[in-house]
Amino acid sequence: MKSASDSKNTKVECRVSLCPFCKIVAGEAKAEIIYEGASSLAFLDINPINFGHALVVSKEHFSDFSELPDDVLFDIVASLKIVSRAIIDSVHPSGFNIFNNNGLAAGQSVFHFHFHVAPRYDGDGLKIRPQLKVYESPEQMAEYANMIRGKIEVNDKSGERK
Numbered sequence: 001m002k003s004a005s006d007s008k009n010t011k012v013e014c015r016v017s018l019c020p021f022c023k024i025v026a027g028e029a030k031a032e033i034i035y036e037g038a039s040s041l042a043f044l045d046i047n048p049i050n051f052g053h054a055l056v057v058s059k060e061h062f063s064d065f066s067e068l069p070d071d072v073l074f075d076i077v078a079s080l081k082i083v084s085r086a087i088i089d090s091v092h093p094s095g096f097n098i099f100n101n102n103g104l105a106a107g108q109s110v111f112h113f114h115f116h117v118a119p120r121y122d123g124d125g126l127k128i129r130p131q132l133k134v135y136e137s138p139e140q141m142a143e144y145a146n147m148i149r150g151k152i153e154v155n156d157k158s159g160e161r162k
């Protein structure tokens, strides 16, 4: 007889089997792979902001940044540095952005964790125009800081949730 956790695992496996980045990691989908780390893989984005725009993904399926175990995160950050330097030295952009979207509201389109490394040029057409908010008072700002600090105190030193 199947337990509730069995059916949950089946659902996760089903979702992973449809994941385009898991398919690239498994070699089941084509990609221009540029670097492989112990827990990370880097390949070119098929819809680049500018040519040479790369993605650095975890080899294992995690849906977003908050799910990454430390060892995977450290390997991804090391890969980001290697890939960024290689893009700078080969593509010679005027600048570059490293960014990561988590959740639909933040613009995440593939729900397998990834960092973007995007070469940038003056006037390249990418416009980020945030509508910046202003805290109503120092007290309101302190309220937000206290909420966040409270969760940092609850979690352990590596940020694992309790």
Ligand SMILES: [Zn+2]
Binding pocket: 016, 019, 020, 021, 022, 023, 060, 061, 062, 111, 112
């Ligand atoms: Zn995946």
